[in-house]
Amino acid sequence: MGESTHFHRRASGYLFLLPYVVLFVLFLALPLAYGLGLSLFRWELVSPAPARFIGAGNYREALGDPYFWKALWATFRFVLLQVPITIVFALFTAVALDAVSARRQAFYRAACFLPGMISISVAGIVWRWFFNNEFGLFNAWLGAVGVKVPWISDPRLAMKSLAMMTLWWSFGGPTVIFLAGLKEIPRQLHDAAAIDGAGPVQRFRYITLPLLRPVFLFVVVMSTIGGFQMFGQAFMITRGGPEFSTRVLVQYIYETAFTHYRMGYGAAMSWMLFVVIAVFSLVQFRLIRERRRHEI
Amino acid sequence: MNPRPQPLGRAGAKAACTIACGPIILVCVLGFLFGGCGVGTSDRGPIRFWNGFTGPDGRTMLRLVKRFNCSNTGPRVLMQRMDWGTYYNKLMVAGIGGRAPDVFVVHVDVLQRFMRTSFVRPMDDLFTKANGLDPADFDPNVRRAVTRHGRPYGVPLDVHILGMYYNVRLFRDAGIVDAAGRPRPPTNREEFLAAARRLTRDTDGDGRIDQWGFVFTWFRTNVYAVMAQFGGKFFSADGRRCLIAGPQNVAALQFCADLIHKYRVAPSPQNFDSWIGFRQGRVGMAFEGVYMLGSLEKQTDLDYAGAPLPVLGGEPASWAGSHVLCLRADLRGERLKTAWRLVRFLSDNSLDWAAGGQIPVRRSLRNTARFRSMRVQAQFARQLPNIRYGPAVPFIFEFYSEFDTAVDKALRGTASPAQALREAAERIDRIIEREQALAEQAPAGRSQ
Numbered sequence: 001m002g003e004s005t006h007f008h009r010r011a012s013g014y015l016f017l018l019p020y021v022v023l024f025v026l027f028l029a030l031p032l033a034y035g036l037g038l039s040l041f042r043w044e045l046v047s048p049a050p051a052r053f054i055g056a057g058n059y060r061e062a063l064g065d066p067y068f069w070k071a072l073w074a075t076f077r078f079v080l081l082q083v084p085i086t087i088v089f090a091l092f093t094a095v096a097l098d099a100v101s102a103r104r105q106a107f108y109r110a111a112c113f114l115p116g117m118i119s120i121s122v123a124g125i126v127w128r129w130f131f132n133n134e135f136g137l138f139n140a141w142l143g144a145v146g147v148k149v150p151w152i153s154d155p156r157l158a159m160k161s162l163a164m165m166t167l168w169w170s171f172g173g174p175t176v177i178f179l180a181g182l183k184e185i186p187r188q189l190h191d192a193a194a195i196d197g198a199g200p201v202q203r204f205r206y207i208t209l210p211l212l213r214p215v216f217l218f219v220v221v222m223s224t225i226g227g228f229q230m231f232g233q234a235f236m237i238t239r240g241g242p243e244f245s246t247r248v249l250v251q252y253i254y255e256t257a258f259t260h261y262r263m264g265y266g267a268a269m270s271w272m273l274f275v276v277i278a279v280f281s282l283v284q285f286r287l288i289r290e291r292r293r294h295e296i
Numbered sequence: 297m298n299p300r301p302q303p304l305g306r307a308g309a310k311a312a313c314t315i316a317c318g319p320i321i322l323v324c325v326l327g328f329l330f331g332g333c334g335v336g337t338s339d340r341g342p343i344r345f346w347n348g349f350t351g352p353d354g355r356t357m358l359r360l361v362k363r364f365n366c367s368n369t370g371p372r373v374l375m376q377r378m379d380w381g382t383y384y385n386k387l388m389v390a391g392i393g394g395r396a397p398d399v400f401v402v403h404v405d406v407l408q409r410f411m412r413t414s415f416v417r418p419m420d421d422l423f424t425k426a427n428g429l430d431p432a433d434f435d436p437n438v439r440r441a442v443t444r445h446g447r448p449y450g451v452p453l454d455v456h457i458l459g460m461y462y463n464v465r466l467f468r469d470a471g472i473v474d475a476a477g478r479p480r481p482p483t484n485r486e487e488f489l490a491a492a493r494r495l496t497r498d499t500d501g502d503g504r505i506d507q508w509g510f511v512f513t514w515f516r517t518n519v520y521a522v523m524a525q526f527g528g529k530f531f532s533a534d535g536r537r538c539l540i541a542g543p544q545n546v547a548a549l550q551f552c553a554d555l556i557h558k559y560r561v562a563p564s565p566q567n568f569d570s571w572i573g574f575r576q577g578r579v580g581m582a583f584e585g586v587y588m589l590g591s592l593e594k595q596t597d598l599d600y601a602g603a604p605l606p607v608l609g610g611e612p613a614s615w616a617g618s619h620v621l622c623l624r625a626d627l628r629g630e631r632l633k634t635a636w637r638l639v640r641f642l643s644d645n646s647l648d649w650a651a652g653g654q655i656p657v658r659r660s661l662r663n664t665a666r667f668r669s670m671r672v673q674a675q676f677a678r679q680l681p682n683i684r685y686g687p688a689v690p691f692i693f694e695f696y697s698e699f700d701t702a703v704d705k706a707l708r709g710t711a712s713p714a715q716a717l718r719e720a721a722e723r724i725d726r727i728i729e730r731e732q733a734l735a736e737q738a739p740a741g742r743s744q
Contacts, residue, residue: 042734045392046412046690049737134563135572146502153565155710242565243704258385259693 039268045261058268071252079227081163094178113172124236155245181215347401348380370634391415404618405686450620454654459676464599481603492561495580509561511570525609538724541717549713589653602672616683
């Protein structure tokens with residue numbers, strides 16, 4: 001291979017990468033670095049006081065801020081409620097879809113994916129009405145059997161209601177990914193197991209689940225990250241209430257930075273959330289990989 | 297085995313270069329074109345007018361701006377509407393970044409926050425009788441709210457007062473009528489409680505109340521008005537201490553909680569959406585802003601009327617807000633003249649604006665036959681001498697956040713009014729301390 005051709009190949013490879021690198025640096029790396037710098041300053045947009053370097057002051061403030069802990073706990077509660085339910089529901093839906101004919105599958109797949117196509121603002125407004133205590137659709141139905149549920153007006157129930165709404169809104173994506181994963185599993189394995197006398201549950205347990213593990217890992221990590229970044233549902237449906245029970249960390253960060261204009265403090269909490277998400281993602285990768293190695 | 301990738305060659309490299317550079321060039325061009333929009337003082341282009349009127353009020357405002365543009369000889373006015381939920385964030389960031397619109401609307405209780413920035417123009421030289429807007433035509437309490445250190449920072453366009461809407465049919469059915477058979481809205485606490493009790497009913501006999509005497513619509517405005525009626529104060533005169541946990545406020549909040557838990561004439565808290573209950577004809581009385589009138593006027597199957605809030609405490613008072621027209625600080629020459637003409641035009645025509653569910657802030661306009669024929673607005677306007685705007689503090693959104701939480705807890709019964717307000721006061725005091733520390737760090741001459 002000539003020198004010139006080799007150079008062209010390498011150069012064209014880098015050139016293909018360039019648009020993404022430029023956009024990545026401009027819109028992700030630089031803002032991230034800027035945010036990190038900002039988190040070390042006390043800077044309040046509307047204050048006449050100039051930005052002042054305070055080192056870890058914003059981080060210390062967050063650690064002593066009860067609202068920060070409450071918002072972080074609300075975020076954890078949402079992730080713990082929503083992620084397992086979504087994954088289990090999406091997995092079983094995908095398995096069910098995998099069993100129907102290709103034509104019907106296309107229809108059901110589109111139907112599952114459809115809610116996720118609706119913007120969170122629209123979905124949020126619609127569900128806020130569904131959840132309304134006195135005049136909402138759900139309580140109108142339940143009223144027929146004499147039951148009335150304070151879906152979003154009871155602090156103990158509000159987060160569960162948001163998780164329910166999120167399940168409806170977001171399970172389509174994981175379902176389609178699981179379905180694609182299921183298609184990759186060779187049919188012969190199931191056939192051979194069936195000949196050996198394995199029932200559907202055994203085949204699911206010993207063939208489907210192990211071979212779906214890479215897809216599973218991807219879906220778990222992405223759903224967890226999505227869960228930690230939840231904002232739209234809480235903002236549109238409950239505004240973080242009642243009594244801050246659904247004010248998740250992203251909403252608190254948003255309010256701190258863009259309503260109270262405390263930019264440095266907002267940036268510090270963003271970085272703390274980033275660390276939490278990174279730690280969770282690493283732990284998930286490690287757990288699922290460890291188990292695979294152990295099983296091999 | 298994967299086939300070995302083939303080298304691209306010169307033609308391929310050129311194609312790659314084009315594909316790679318295309319988006320970058322596009323980003324640069326777009327950045328050049330749009331990044332500079334409105335940056336710094338622009339002496340060209342249309343007058344940019346920002347507001348948060350995204351509902352039917354936005355269409356009314358757009359019609360007014362179009363009328364202004366038809367008669368205007370200066371630069372054209374371009375109106376941009378955005379949702380109030382994100383409006384202030386955008387306005388503040390634009391202003392701080394030197395891209396403030398030429399004319400913009402802010403609520404009167406948020407004005408304090410904007411007056412601290414350097415992009416709002418004081419209007420003492422413009423807002424004069426000689427310039428076509430007589431300050432004496434505005435009520436003193438309204439004028440005071442837009443004034444800082446003796447200088448007005450905006451022209452109030454309207455006043456939206458909290459009033460009482462009531463269902464005429466339900467009042468008649470419950471026999472709450474005068475000698476002539478006309479519905480008789482309550483004017484004091486005893487009448488209010490009596491009416492609420494008579495209106496709260498289980499209409500279908502299933503053992504559950506399905507018609508309520510009263511609903512809390514927006515906790516913030518509803519409770520704020522009741523606290524004002526009980527004589528409650530929110531801050532000390534020097535602004536260094538939060539008085540929200542004072543005995544009057546505690547008593548007012550207790551009364552509100554009692555409407556739900558003791559008297560059982562209001563349903564469990566549900567915030568904004570309870571308004572739909574009123575519109576469905578299942579609620580007798582609701583305290584709401586005059587701006588909700590637009591939604592009622594379209595409804596043909598609801599017989600409603602408006603009245604001033606009953607006096608539930610010791611003195612008449614009601615919550616109110618105002619939209620205030622502000623100008624960008626560095627406007628000069630023809631642009632300043634056009635922007636001021638727009639402000640005057642909107643103020644002069646604020647009766648048209650009021651028809652959509654507002655009250656004109658100018659006395660001369662309220663004294664017209666046309667305004668007096670606006671049945672709900674005219675009733676609500678009777679409260680004007682006793683209106684209370686939100687507290688004039690620069691950390692208004694943080695105050696509201698704490699206030700809303702305290703009220704929420706008390707109305708739900710998860711904390712006593714005294715405890716909820718005490719906790720809120722402690723947190724607001726910490727915000728005040730933080731603000732004071734920042735003010736002390738401000739350079740001399742910029743201390744706010």
